Amino acid sequence: MSDSASIKTNYAEVENAGLGFWAVFSVFALLFLVGLGAFNYMHHHGHYVTGMNNQIVWGMPHVFAIFLILAASGAANIATLGTVFKKQIYQPQGRLSLLLAASLLIGGLVVILLDLGRIDHVIEMATGALNFSSVFAWNVILYSGFIAIIAVYLWTMVDRNKVAKAQYKSMGIINFIWRVILTTGTGSIFGVLLARQSYEVIAMVPLFLAVSYLLGTAVYSLTLILIFKLTQREIGNDLLIRLSNSLSIFIIAVLVFECLRYIINTFVINHPGGEVLPLLSQGFTSLFWLGQIVIGCLIPLALLFGPWFKNHTSTLLISSFLIVIGGLVQLYVIIVGGQSHPLVLFPGAETSSTFADGIVNQYSATWSEYLLGFGGIGLAFCLLLIGLRVLRILPTTLSD
Amino acid sequence: MKKNNFDTYRRNFLSLVGLTAATATIAPNLILRQAKAKPDDEAITDKVRWGLLIDVNKLTNGGDACVAACKKEHGWGEEPHSNEAQKAQWVRKVTVTKKESGDTFSLPIMCQHCETAPCVDVCPTGASMKRIDGIVQVDKHICIGCRYCMMACPYKARSFVHENLFDQRPDTPRGKGTVESCNLCVHRIDKGKNPACVDADPEAIIFGDLNDPVSKISIALKENDTTQIRADLGLNTGVRYQGL
Numbered sequence: 001m002s003d004s005a006s007i008k009t010n011y012a013e014v015e016n017a018g019l020g021f022w023a024v025f026s027v028f029a030l031l032f033l034v035g036l037g038a039f040n041y042m043h044h045h046g047h048y049v050t051g052m053n054n055q056i057v058w059g060m061p062h063v064f065a066i067f068l069i070l071a072a073s074g075a076a077n078i079a080t081l082g083t084v085f086k087k088q089i090y091q092p093q094g095r096l097s098l099l100l101a102a103s104l105l106i107g108g109l110v111v112i113l114l115d116l117g118r119i120d121h122v123i124e125m126a127t128g129a130l131n132f133s134s135v136f137a138w139n140v141i142l143y144s145g146f147i148a149i150i151a152v153y154l155w156t157m158v159d160r161n162k163v164a165k166a167q168y169k170s171m172g173i174i175n176f177i178w179r180v181i182l183t184t185g186t187g188s189i190f191g192v193l194l195a196r197q198s199y200e201v202i203a204m205v206p207l208f209l210a211v212s213y214l215l216g217t218a219v220y221s222l223t224l225i226l227i228f229k230l231t232q233r234e235i236g237n238d239l240l241i242r243l244s245n246s247l248s249i250f251i252i253a254v255l256v257f258e259c260l261r262y263i264i265n266t267f268v269i270n271h272p273g274g275e276v277l278p279l280l281s282q283g284f285t286s287l288f289w290l291g292q293i294v295i296g297c298l299i300p301l302a303l304l305f306g307p308w309f310k311n312h313t314s315t316l317l318i319s320s321f322l323i324v325i326g327g328l329v330q331l332y333v334i335i336v337g338g339q340s341h342p343l344v345l346f347p348g349a350e351t352s353s354t355f356a357d358g359i360v361n362q363y364s365a366t367w368s369e370y371l372l373g374f375g376g377i378g379l380a381f382c383l384l385l386i387g388l389r390v391l392r393i394l395p396t397t398l399s400d
Numbered sequence: 401m402k403k404n405n406f407d408t409y410r411r412n413f414l415s416l417v418g419l420t421a422a423t424a425t426i427a428p429n430l431i432l433r434q435a436k437a438k439p440d441d442e443a444i445t446d447k448v449r450w451g452l453l454i455d456v457n458k459l460t461n462g463g464d465a466c467v468a469a470c471k472k473e474h475g476w477g478e479e480p481h482s483n484e485a486q487k488a489q490w491v492r493k494v495t496v497t498k499k500e501s502g503d504t505f506s507l508p509i510m511c512q513h514c515e516t517a518p519c520v521d522v523c524p525t526g527a528s529m530k531r532i533d534g535i536v537q538v539d540k541h542i543c544i545g546c547r548y549c550m551m552a553c554p555y556k557a558r559s560f561v562h563e564n565l566f567d568q569r570p571d572t573p574r575g576k577g578t579v580e581s582c583n584l585c586v587h588r589i590d591k592g593k594n595p596a597c598v599d600a601d602p603e604a605i606i607f608g609d610l611n612d613p614v615s616k617i618s619i620a621l622k623e624n625d626t627t628q629i630r631a632d633l634g635l636n637t638g639v640r641y642q643g644l
């Protein structure tokens with residue numbers, strides 16, 4: 001089934017890339033270059049030029065990086081739907097889904113890499129300095145493996161050779177399983193931190209899975225609509241409605257798992273410090289409610305469900321954009337908010353010191369951190385656009 | 401008569417040999433245990449586990465002396481470009497006020513040298529490591545500066561170096577972009593000395609081998625009511641407190 005659908009679809013490189021295409025490419029290339037500049041600035045001076053400190057050790061670069069990694073895993077879901085779940089409407093988009101996933105992942109990894117204090121020491125990892133009791137080390141393997149799997153999976157889609165085609169289905173399944181493990185691994189980075197009270201592995205992993213599906217589908221929808229507009233190709237209403245429905249379901253899933261996280265943290269886990277989620281009381285309230293819940297979930301949900309917008313393209317476009325903003329805010333609240341809550345050293349006592357014990361930690365990202373994050377987005381979309389320019393990734397049409 | 405003299409001589413000789421042998425066997429152990437000295441070419445051993453016992457009631461100004469000695473020994477906290485939240489603090493004086501009773505006390509908190517250290521578990525490269533004698537420290541040569549260990553440490557005992565450093569202490573190599581923390585003055589321990597904080601407040605802090613049942617620290621741990629901070633986490637810390 002999948003094979004025949006792939007064969008029926010015509011794919012074409014972006015051959016007559018007009019000014020618009022190159023203008024968009026230039027914007028992303030510039031973002032990437034500026035991101036590199038920000039890296040050079042941070043690397044030359046040290047991290048004192050950032051807003052990160054010994055209390056908030058992970059900041060804005062990590063928000064962007066984890067956003068891109070989660071979105072990568074979710075974006076590949078379109079390919080999974082076509083291959084594993086045999087949804088015909090998604091089968092022609094498998095290639096775009098995978099190329100986008102790989103590009104986003106590389107963008108995210110580069111941001112993490114460029115934020116490291118000693119990037120030159122990474123070479124030690126290649127020579128065997130890997131600690132397999134570390135979730136982080138496992139993720140390095142999961143991320144590299146994901147890119148390798150995407151490469152083979154893409155080959156089974158693109159190559160008409162029988163050997164390649166024979167592997168199509170199994171690669172789809174491998175990719176699906178790998179994605180779930182990868183997102184679980186990413187959630188576990190936070191989940192295994194026993195000292196941090198707002199992270200619990202049983203709450204973080206399902207939440208990250210849901211967030212990954214939501215962000216991936218939103219970024220995919222944005223990319224699909226804009227690229228098709230740019231290359232003057234058609235998208236049918238059926239597909240737009242399907243994507244809208246998927247987004248609605250994923251928004252509800254994220255809301256459910258966010259509630260579950262709150263319930264688990266408040267009622268199930270017996271934290272010695274008592275109140276645990278900073279997002280409801282300490283400095284992150286408005287970001288959480290306004291940014292994550294209203295802008296990132298409720299407004300898109302109203303747009304996607306409501307009868308007031310008949311134009312599916314703009315509804316999906318606006319909703320996806322708001323979901324992306326909400327997703328970035330959510331990750332900020334999780335990552336920075338989670339660190340802002342003081343560690344409980346003495347349950348039932350108040351503490352103070354010269355090292356910010358007992359107080360809610362403050363963080364304000366500097367421009368270099370934002371630029372590094374945007375640099376990752378720039379790199380991801382540069383890679384995507386180059387791929388679309390030289391490879392037969394895009395279907396010539398996705399009309400009904 | 402002659403025979404008797406010979407017997408006496410022989411007995412005295414044998415006694416002397418026996419005494420010498422006994423002294424040669426026992427004395428080095430006694431002397432070594434006292435001074436803890438170890439030749440440079442001798443490997444460290446897992447037979448010992450170094451630890452500290454801090455008596456909160458005997459501390460000089462709640463740990464000020466200890467903090468000052470550590471700072472002087474290792475030279476942290478003088479980073480000119482970093483702001484207060486970015487400057488390194490290997491040990492800090494924490495003031496604790498119990499909510500119910502209102503009782504207040506202060507104590508120094510540094511790396512607790514956990515037996516099952518979360519920072520060692522999470523480090524992707526193995527830079528955050530535990531020596532077989534229980535000292536937890538960072539191998540600066542392979543630390544990539546990801547700060548995951550800082551996220552994982554329940555005691556917030558680690559600092560990240562946010563800038564270039566100059567005029568460092570010869571025994572404390574530090575570097576921009578790497579993580580650092582109390583290493584129990586490993587350079588002093590390996591020379592048979594006490595950590596700097598112990599020498600700065602010897603009445604309040606006992607340093608020694610937790611594995612040795614007759615060491616001063618082990619005896620003090622047996623005789624007194626001592627605590628581990630956040631013992632509920634089950635990390636079996638090498639730093640213990642008395643009088644909390």
